[in-house]
Amino acid sequence: MNQELDRRQFFGAVGGATAALTATGAKADTNSQIQCGVIGIGRRGAGLLRGVLKMPDVRVTALCDIKAGHLERGREMVVAAGQAKPPGYGEKGPLDYRRMLERKDLDAVVIATPMQDHAVMSIDAMRAGKAALSEVAAAVTMDECWGLVRAAEETGQLYMLAENACYFRNLMTVWNMIRAGLFGRLTYGECGYVHDCRFLNFEGDGSLSWRGRLVRDHVGNWYPTHAIGPVAQWMGINKTDRFASLVAMTTPPVGARRDAVRRFGTDSPQAKTPFSKGDSITTLIQTASGAMIDLRCDTLSSRPHRTTTYHTIQGETGSYRSLTGDVWTESRSKAYKWQTLEQYAEEFDHPLWKQWEQQAKDSGHGGVDFFVMKEFLDAVRNNTASPIDAYDAAAWSCIVPLSAKSIHQGNARVEIPDFTGGRVKVTPVDA
Helix, strand or coil: CCCCCCCCCCCCCCCCCCCCCCCCCCCCCCCCCEEEEEECCCHHHHHHHHHHHCCCCEEEEEEECCCHHHHHHHHHHHHHCCCCCCCEECCCCCCCHHHHHCCCCCCEEEECCCHHHHHHHHHHHHHCCCEEEECCCCCCCHHHHHHHHHHHHHHCCCEEECCHHHHCHHHHHHHHHHHCCCCCCEEEEEEEEECCCHHHCECCCCCECHHHHHHHHCCCCCCCHHHHHHHHHHCCECCCECEEEEEEEECCCCHHHHHHHHHHCCCCCCCCCCCCCCCCEEEEEEECCCCEEEEEEECCCCCCCCCCEEEEEEECCEEEECCCCEEEECCCCCCCCCEECHHHHHHHCCHHHHHHHHHHCCCCHHHHHHHHHHHHHHHHHHCCCCCCCHHHHHHHHCHHHHHHHHHHCCCCCEECCCCCCCCCCCCCCCC
């Protein structure tokens, strides 16, 4: 899928009591076969479909993409995996996925379309009685963030954000160390997504891609969840703390136009595109407890990269920084100097990695895509809570519109709403 949907007025008014998100609509029979569909069979969607096909007791019953070539490729993948060729949708345009959602032989859908469509499709899926796994970010407007929360609360359907960075082995090891108390009270996090993605701004025919349209129209952090997700989990966001406010600042928009000039020429229509997004956006987030997070996004600066994400956490009694793999804890470090995380790996390695390392190693992004799909399908099958639910998706993704709002208001402080409706009880850092 590569065409945005029109914004639609289907979001209810904000307010009322907040319900706990439990997947009352998911399949409860642990021996049953899950019937799954995929919306969007582009590069990312094909990778996720490949993951679905490797899972036991899962049957792909429908696929959707408005590009006929993508759709047929997906259908042939299903056949090659030994399943029947599934019905295809998309030939009737970008809303044809709704026709697919009417199917009775569909328990869950995986949504891997352009980011601007994620929330609309996820909400429609839940309201059609399907569990939804959405690629990142979950939403691009505040109405969409609230719409996700309301749909999950009102339908009881399972929703999961497919944030694979939360499953990196090193970050899950650190999370176990934090939960074991080695870092004490957490006070500061630093994270970023730094990846030269300018080559993705245009399609092969020179038209703007969905990413390019975001670079043209949006000034804030358009891709926060890879960076903020693990740090938010470490800090207990929506569990013991919550995001309270943010301030965002941006550099001038230089990189996108420079790349367009280099690729298409100074006088080309592409070079004259009025790009709005600055090359680097920094957002400072204050939590309700008083902790702080420094979040960066840069997809337009010219640089090679060793990794696209980095994560740092600082607590009262410990610290970790992913770019160097260093960790230090008062209670365990024998000297006042950094240690390698490997020295803690055996004791604090996450059970998921211990059990499923061999099955995960052939999946995308170093194995983490396996865990996203497994966790989602296990929650559908066992009728359990989502590992990354609609509250998390809304809190992490609201940074997209709110960082832009801060920049438009002269780098003003912007309040972040409590999507849980007061469910989180916060203890101040200095308490």
